Amino acid sequence: MKQPGQNSFFDEESRLTKLTQKKDPLLKLSAMIEWEKFRPVIARAMKKITRGTGGRPAYDYIMMFKVLILQRLYNVSDEQMEFQINDRLTFMRFLGLSLGDKVPDQNTIWLFRENLIEKGVIEKLFNKFDSYLQTEGYLLKEGSIIDATIVEAPRQRNSRQDNEQIKKGEIPEEWKDNANMLRQKDTDARWLKKNGERYYGYKNHVKICRKSKLISKYKVTDASVHDSQAVEDLLDKGDTHHEMYADSAYSGDQISMLLDKKKIRNRIHEKGYSHTPLTESQLERNRKKSKIRARVEHVFAYMTNSMGGIYLRTIGKKRASGVIGLMNLTYNISRYLQLVG
Numbered sequence: 001m002k003q004p005g006q007n008s009f010f011d012e013e014s015r016l017t018k019l020t021q022k023k024d025p026l027l028k029l030s031a032m033i034e035w036e037k038f039r040p041v042i043a044r045a046m047k048k049i050t051r052g053t054g055g056r057p058a059y060d061y062i063m064m065f066k067v068l069i070l071q072r073l074y075n076v077s078d079e080q081m082e083f084q085i086n087d088r089l090t091f092m093r094f095l096g097l098s099l100g101d102k103v104p105d106q107n108t109i110w111l112f113r114e115n116l117i118e119k120g121v122i123e124k125l126f127n128k129f130d131s132y133l134q135t136e137g138y139l140l141k142e143g144s145i146i147d148a149t150i151v152e153a154p155r156q157r158n159s160r161q162d163n164e165q166i167k168k169g170e171i172p173e174e175w176k177d178n179a180n181m182l183r184q185k186d187t188d189a190r191w192l193k194k195n196g197e198r199y200y201g202y203k204n205h206v207k208i209c210r211k212s213k214l215i216s217k218y219k220v221t222d223a224s225v226h227d228s229q230a231v232e233d234l235l236d237k238g239d240t241h242h243e244m245y246a247d248s249a250y251s252g253d254q255i256s257m258l259l260d261k262k263k264i265r266n267r268i269h270e271k272g273y274s275h276t277p278l279t280e281s282q283l284e285r286n287r288k289k290s291k292i293r294a295r296v297e298h299v300f301a302y303m304t305n306s307m308g309g310i311y312l313r314t315i316g317k318k319r320a321s322g323v324i325g326l327m328n329l330t331y332n333i334s335r336y337l338q339l340v341g
Contacts, residue, residue, distance in 0.1 A: 024090050024093075026090050026091070026093070026094040027093075027094075028337055029094065029333070029337060030093075030094050032336075032337055032340060033333060033336075033337075034132075035062050035065070035066065036062065037128065037129075037132065038062065038065055038125055038128060038129075039061055039062055041121060041124050041125055041128050042061045042062075042065060042116070042121060042125070043061060045115070045116065045119040045120075045121045045124075046061060046115065046119075058108075059104050059108065059112075060096075063095050063096055063097075064104065064108075064109075064112045065125075066094065066095055067081065067085070067095065067104060067109055067112075068109075068112070068113055068116075068326055069326070069329075069330050069333065070084075070085075070091060070094065070095075071109070071326075072307065072323075072326045072327050072329075072330040073307060073308075073330055073334070074307070074308050075307055075308025075309050075311075076308070077106075077313055078106035078107075078109045078110050079106045081106065081109055082103065082104065082105050082106045082109065085097070085103045085104070086103050113322065113323075113326075114319075116322065117318060117319055117321075117322035118318075122321075122322045122325035122326055122329070123321075123325055125325075125329060126218075126325050126328060126329045126332075129329060129332060129333065130216060130332075133212075133214055133332065133336065138212050138214060138336060138339055139209050139212060139214050139216055140209055140211050140212065141238045141239075141242060142209070142210065142211055142242060143209075143210040143211075143242045143243035143244070143245070143267075143292075144207050144208060144209060144210055144216065144239060144242065144243075144244055144245070145207070145208050145210050145244075145245040145246065145292065145293055145295060145296040146205070146206065146207045146208075146231060146234055146244065146245070146246045146250065146296070147205075147206060147208075147227070147246065147247065147293075147296040147297075147300075148203045148204060148205040148206070148227045148230065149203065149204050149206075149300045149303075149310060150192060150194070150199045150201060150202075150203055150223055150310075151201050151202045151203065151204050151220075151223075151310050151311060151312055151320070151324055151327075152199055152200060152201040152310070152311040152312065153186055153189045153200060153201035153202060153311070153312045153314070153315070153320065154186065154312070154313065154315065155200045156185060156186055156189070156200070171187065184315065185315070186315040186316055187316075188202075188222060188316050188317035188320070189201050189202060189222055189223065189317075189320070190222040190223050190224035190225075191223065191224065192223040192224055199223055200223065201222075201223050201311070201312065201320075202220055202221065202222055202223055202312070202317065202320045202324065203220070203221050203222070203223050203225060203227070203230075204218060204220060204310070204324050204327070204328070205218060205219045205220070205221065205227065205230035205233075205234060206218045206234075206296070206299065206328065207234040207235075208295070208296050208299055210243070210245065210292055210295060212335070212339060213295055213296075213298055213299055213335060214332050214335055214336070214339075215299065215328050215331060215332055216238075217234050217236065218234075218324070218325070218328050219233045219234060220317070220320060220321040220324050220325075222317065226249070227249045227250060228249060228250045228252065228254075228255055231246075231250060231255055231258065232258060235258075235262055235264065239262065239264050240262060240263045240264060241263055241264075241265070242264065242265065243264075243265045243267045244259060244264045244265065244266060244267055244268070245267045245268070245289060245292050245293040245296075246267075246268045246269065246293065247268075247269050247293060248268070248269040248270065248271035248286075250268045250269075251268050251269060251270060251271040252271075255268065256268075267289055267292070267293075268289075269286045269289055269290070269293070270282045270285065270286055299331065299335075302331060302334070302335075303327065303331055306334070307327070307330065307331065307334075310327070312324075
């Protein structure tokens with residue numbers, strides 16, 4: 001006989017049924033994504049990891065990958081992720097766990113993500129889903145939009161002299177002898193001043209499909225890199241003979257010649273200057289372009305408002321690239337669910 005206050009299997013099922021009736025959004029995420037498609041990519045990388053660096057994780061690869069997607073969907077720390085899985089039945093159901101199962105702790109989550117980042121798996125997972133989106137006809141080669149957003153990282157409290165050395169690619173002497181300090185210092189992130197505000201971190205440069213608003217390619221740089229410097233890395237053969245939209249930060253002869261060389265139709269906003277302001281016809285052309293270019297702002301707005309914000313808890317460009325890659329992949333998964341209805 002069940003004792004007072006003691007949970008049973010039927011109690012769990014009853015609560016899950018109620019959550020289903022309340023339209024748990026993770027049910028759709030679980031059902032509409034073919035998660036097993038990601039397994040070969042992860043498994044190939046994990047086989048190369050020796051037991052000396054942690055060995056094979058005790059948890060299923062796909063379950064752990066889904067943990068990382070949940071983490072980016074709600075932008076929570078490893079510690080908070082462990083708590084939320086234990087606390088929320090919807091999270092447990094999405095991961096295929098029951099109340100009697102052991103939940104991965106924060107260290108396990110950290111190690112799994114570290115292993116994927118170390119082996120360069122995040123970008124491969126992004127590309128895997130990208131190929132699926134193309135096959136299903138959601139990622140079309142009918143014109144693209146490029147833009148970049150700042151991804152803030154934990155701010156560093158360095159002296160002016162330390163910052164000068166970091167800019168030169170040097171490590172301050174006092175850091176070299178202090179392993180704990182060095183682990184907490186991000187020597188890859190940079191400062192950027194924009195619209196009177198100072199930001200510290202990285203940039204997420206993206207190219208999206210103008211029709212579906214899915215991210216087709218991305219590049220991560222430190223925040224000081226000008227948006228236009230990432231353009232060539234975002235372009236590929238699929239852009240040939242199609243339109244490319246961007247704001248005036250991408251205008252200039254160098255980008256114009258690059259697009260001409262690759263036979264990409266230039267739809268970048270024209271830029272005016274104090275001594276040569278834009279004509280009325282140029283302003284009108286920019287207004288027409290804006291109706292399309294503005295679609296990329298929806299991508300960053302979704303990340304900011306629906307995915308808990310665009311910022312990092314990690315240190316170093318390698319980790320930043322991995323987490324931003326997961327952010328972009330999670331956005332694409334969410335956008336795909338919107339498109340399929």
